[in-house]
Amino acid sequence: MRKVDFHAHLLPGADHGSASLACSLKQLSWAQSMSIDCIVTTPHFYGWKQQLSDFLSVREQSWGELKPYLNEYNLEVIPAAEVTLFRDLPDLLGLEQLTLPNTSYILLEMPMETWGNWVYTAIEKIISVRKLMPIIVHVDRYPEHEIDKLLDWNLVYQINAEAFDHFWKSRKYIRWVEEQRVHLIGSDTHGEDGTDFRKLDKALKRLSKHEEYLMNNAERVLSGKMI
Numbered sequence: 001m002r003k004v005d006f007h008a009h010l011l012p013g014a015d016h017g018s019a020s021l022a023c024s025l026k027q028l029s030w031a032q033s034m035s036i037d038c039i040v041t042t043p044h045f046y047g048w049k050q051q052l053s054d055f056l057s058v059r060e061q062s063w064g065e066l067k068p069y070l071n072e073y074n075l076e077v078i079p080a081a082e083v084t085l086f087r088d089l090p091d092l093l094g095l096e097q098l099t100l101p102n103t104s105y106i107l108l109e110m111p112m113e114t115w116g117n118w119v120y121t122a123i124e125k126i127i128s129v130r131k132l133m134p135i136i137v138h139v140d141r142y143p144e145h146e147i148d149k150l151l152d153w154n155l156v157y158q159i160n161a162e163a164f165d166h167f168w169k170s171r172k173y174i175r176w177v178e179e180q181r182v183h184l185i186g187s188d189t190h191g192e193d194g195t196d197f198r199k200l201d202k203a204l205k206r207l208s209k210h211e212e213y214l215m216n217n218a219e220r221v222l223s224g225k226m227i
């Protein structure tokens with residue numbers, strides 16, 4: 001069983017997760033020291049203020065910079081995107097280019113403030129018109145009444161390791177994993193100090209009974225299968 005980190009910002013210069021190649025290499029060293037085998041890297045895409053073509057070319061350039069070093073680390077890195085939902089996202093030309101490679105899964109970040117009905121309409125359209133399968137990222141970070149509603153939609157849901165940091169507060173999140181309402185876990189790593197990878201390591205220890213479930217889900221999603 002591989003250990004998969006399903007959310008990380010470590011492409012050099014692609015977003016605020018890593019300012020330089022040196023930072024990205026430190027991040028990979030941290031991941032390796034936590035025995036992580038595979039990282040889905042998720043640079044931010046904010047479609048209301050940047051062109052898709054610009055995002056793709058920055059990601060490609062950044063990926064090209066990091067890739068030659070990967071064979072020094074015993075892990076796989078998969079370039080994807082964290083796509084923040086906005087009203088016109090379902091109509092964005094080329095949206096399919098933001099999926100996980102060779103799948104129709106797309107990692108979607110919801111708004112942080114109270115959601116209007118447009119959020120639900122937009123998700124529906126992404127599924128039914130664009131034929132994409134949303135993975136809702138860091139489900140632990142949204143207003144409770146909103147995410148509780150969205151969890152009933154039977155999408156794929158990713159939780160951040162940080163959610164399991166606080167012993168009492170995390171009981172709800174452990175229950176979500178136990179009830180198989182949440183499927184994937186990620187460090188959401190930013191920066192070079194290793195904090196987020198350590199949180200992932202700690203969370204997986206707390207969730208040891210469910211690690212196989214989480215990692216099997218990750219492999220299924222990476223190969224384009226339904227959970």
Ligand SMILES: [Fe+2]
Pocket residue numbers: 007008009042082188
């Ligand atoms: Fe993120």
